[in-house]
Amino acid sequence: MTILVTGGAGYIGSHAVQRLLRDGHDVVAIDTLFRGHARAMHLLARAFPGRLTFIHADVADRALVEGILRARGIRDVLHFAAMAYVGESVEEPLRYYRNNTLASLALIEACDRAQVERLVFSSTAATYGEPDASRIPIREDCPQHPINPYGASKLAVERMLADWCASRARAGRPVAVACLRYFNVAGSDASGLLGEDHHPETHLVPLVLQAAVGVREAITIFGADYPTPDGTCVRDYIHVEDLVEAHIRVLGALRPGEWRAYNLGTGRGASVREVIDACRRATGREITERAGARRPGDPPELTADPGAIARDLGWKARVTSIEDMAASAWRWMLAHPRGYDDGAGGA
Ligand SMILES: NC(=O)c1ccc[n+]([C@@H]2O[C@H](COP(=O)([O-])OP(=O)(O)OC[C@H]3O[C@@H](n4cnc5c(N)ncnc54)[C@H](O)[C@@H]3O)[C@@H](O)[C@H]2O)c1
Numbered sequence: 001m002t003i004l005v006t007g008g009a010g011y012i013g014s015h016a017v018q019r020l021l022r023d024g025h026d027v028v029a030i031d032t033l034f035r036g037h038a039r040a041m042h043l044l045a046r047a048f049p050g051r052l053t054f055i056h057a058d059v060a061d062r063a064l065v066e067g068i069l070r071a072r073g074i075r076d077v078l079h080f081a082a083m084a085y086v087g088e089s090v091e092e093p094l095r096y097y098r099n100n101t102l103a104s105l106a107l108i109e110a111c112d113r114a115q116v117e118r119l120v121f122s123s124t125a126a127t128y129g130e131p132d133a134s135r136i137p138i139r140e141d142c143p144q145h146p147i148n149p150y151g152a153s154k155l156a157v158e159r160m161l162a163d164w165c166a167s168r169a170r171a172g173r174p175v176a177v178a179c180l181r182y183f184n185v186a187g188s189d190a191s192g193l194l195g196e197d198h199h200p201e202t203h204l205v206p207l208v209l210q211a212a213v214g215v216r217e218a219i220t221i222f223g224a225d226y227p228t229p230d231g232t233c234v235r236d237y238i239h240v241e242d243l244v245e246a247h248i249r250v251l252g253a254l255r256p257g258e259w260r261a262y263n264l265g266t267g268r269g270a271s272v273r274e275v276i277d278a279c280r281r282a283t284g285r286e287i288t289e290r291a292g293a294r295r296p297g298d299p300p301e302l303t304a305d306p307g308a309i310a311r312d313l314g315w316k317a318r319v320t321s322i323e324d325m326a327a328s329a330w331r332w333m334l335a336h337p338r339g340y341d342d343g344a345g346g347a
Contacts, residue, residue, distance in 0.1 A: 002026040002072045006059045006107065007081030009036025011196045012122070012182075012240055014044065015189055016078055019244045021048040028053045028068055031081065035198065039340040043193050060103035062110045069114035076251055077111055077119045079104065082154070085202050086126065086297070089150035100153035101160075108164055116175065118254045120247055123158055123179040125236075125263070126151030130299045137236075137305040140181070140261050147297055158261070165259040174257035178250045183236035183265035183304045185243055187325040188332035195332030196240075197339030205237070205326055208276050209333050212285040219287060221272050223294030228301060232272035236265035236303040239319035239328070249313045265304025266317040275322055282326040 003020055007013040008029025013036070020027050021044060029041065033056060041054040057064055059081050068074070082100045083089070089096040104121075111119055128138055129145040146152045161177045168175045186205040188195040196206050211219045224231040246264050254260070270278070280287050309315045319325055 001076070002028060002074050004069065004074050004077045005029045006077070006079045007031055007036065007122075008054070009033055009038065009041050010080060011198065012185055012243065013078075013080035014040040014194050015240045016080065016244045016247060017044055017052065018189060018194060019241075019248065021051050023248070026051050026053075028055060028072060028074065030055045030057050030059055030065065030068070032056070032058050035083070037197060037340040040194055047193065058103065059107045060099075062106040065107060065110035066114050069110060069116060074114070075117040077107075077116050078247060078251070079107060079119060080122045082122065084124075084150065086148050086150050087202070089148050089153065093149035096149045096153040097156075100150075101156045104157040105160060108160060111175075112164065112168075115173075117256065118176045118251055119161065120178045120180060120250055120254075121157060121161055123154050123181045123261070124151060125181055125183045125265075125302055125304065127155040127158065127181060128302075130297070133301075136301055137267060137303040138263060139305045140263055140308055162259050165257070169257040176254035176256055176258045177260070178254060179261040180246065180250065181261065181263050181304075182243060183238055183263070183302065185240050186237045186322075187239040187241065187319065187328040189241060190328065192331060192335060195336060195339070196329060197336070199339075204235070204272065204275050205279065205329050206333070208279040208287060209283065209326065209330055211287045212279060212283040212330070213333055213337050215337065217288060218290045219276060220290045220292040221276075222292045222298065224291060225294070226300040228271055230271050230273045233298055234269035234271045234301040234303065236267065236269055237275070237322055237325055238265050238317055239325050242317040242319055245318075246309060246315050249315050250309075253313050260312075262309040262312075263304040263306055264309070265306050266320045267304055267306050268320060269301060269303040270322040275326070278321075278323040279326045279330075282323050282330050
C-alpha cells in the first residue's frame with residue numbers, strides 16, 4: 001500500500017516516513033524543503049531502495065497532489081506539512097493562514113476528488129490556547145480558543161476536516177479523519193539516521209542540547225516566577241517515535257465516516273529547569289543558564305490527558321522520562337553537530 005506523507009522531509013514527517021517504510025508500505029513524500037531536509041529523504045531512499053518517492057512541491061498545488069493520489073491509487077494521507085512557530089505566526093499571520101490553512105484546503109480538495117479514505121492531520125495543543133487551570137491536564141473536550149495565528153490556522157483545518165467528513169458521510173461516500181493534537185515533541189529515532197534540525201530552532205530540548213554541544217553559549221529561561229513547583233513553565237514532552245506509533249495505530253483503527261481527535265503527550269509535565277537538568281545528566285556536560293523575562297502568551301502549565309487514545313486504541317507513550325528523550329536527541333546531535341548540514345534554512 002502507498003501512503004502520502006506531506007511535510008515528509010521535516011522532523012516528525014521524516015520519522016513517520018521511516019516507520020511506514022519499515023512497516024512495508026511504499027511512501028510518496030511531498031515537501032517544499034522550506035524547512036525540511038533533502039538529506040533526510042536521500043538517507044531514507046538509500047535505506048529503502050525503490051520504496052520512497054520524494055516530490056519537491058507544495059501541498060497547495062491541488063492539481064499536482066490530485067494527480068499523484070490518482071496515479072498511485074493512494075487511500076491514506078498523513079498531513080504534517082505546516083509552518084509551526086508561534087512567534088513567527090504572530091509576526092506574519094497571513095503567511096500562516098496561507099501555508100497552513102489554505103494549503104490544507106487545497107490538499108483536502110485533492111483528497112476529496114481522488115477518493116482518499118483516511119486522513120490524519122497534525123494538529124497541536126496550541127489550538128487550546130490558555131485553558132483554565134481547572135482544565136489541566138487537557139482533555140479533548142477542553143474548549144479550543146487559540147491565542148496565536150499558528151493555533152488558529154490549525155484549528156481552522158480541524159473544522160474544515162470535520163465538516164468535510166460529515167458531508168461525505170451524508171452523501172454516502174464516507175471518509176475517515178483524525179486530528180492529533182501534539183504537545184511538545186522531542187527525541188530522535190533509535191537507529192541514529194534521523195534527527196531534529198530546525199532553522200531557526202525554537203524547541204527547548206534541542207536548544208538546551210545546542211548549549212551542551214557549544215553551538216550556543218547558554219540557555220535562557222523565560223520566567224522563573226510562574227505558579228509552578230520550581231517557578232518555570234511546565235510542558236508535556238512526547239518522544240517522536242511514540243508520536244509516530246500513535247499515527248500508525250490511528251490509521252489502522254479509523255473506520256469509514258469517523259472523525260476522531262486525540263491529544264498526544266505522556267500526561268506528565270516537565271518544567272524548563274527539569275528539562276535542563278535532564279539534559280545535563282544525558283550529556284554529562286555543563287550547560288549555562290541565563291535568566292530572561294516571561295514571554296507573553298506562555299501559560300504556566302500545559303499537559304495532556306492522553307486517556308482517550310489509551311482507552312480507544314491501547315496507545316501509551318513508552319518513553320516517559322525526559323532524560324531518555326534528551327539522550328536520544330543527544331546521540332544524533334553528537335553525530336551531527338551541524339545538523340543535516342544540507343544548506344536548508346528558514347526564510
Ligand atoms: N514539533 C512539535 O513539537 C510539534 C508540536 C505540535 C504540532 N506539530 C505539528 O507537526 C507537524 C510537523 O512538525 P515538525 O516539527 O516536524 O515541523 P518541520 O518544520 O520540521 O516539518 C514541516 C515540514 O513541512 C514542510 N512544509 C511546510 N509547508 C509546506 C507546504 N505548504 N507544502 C509542502 N511542504 C510544506 C516543511 O518544509 C517541513 O519539511 C506540523 O504540522 C506542526 O504544526 C509539531
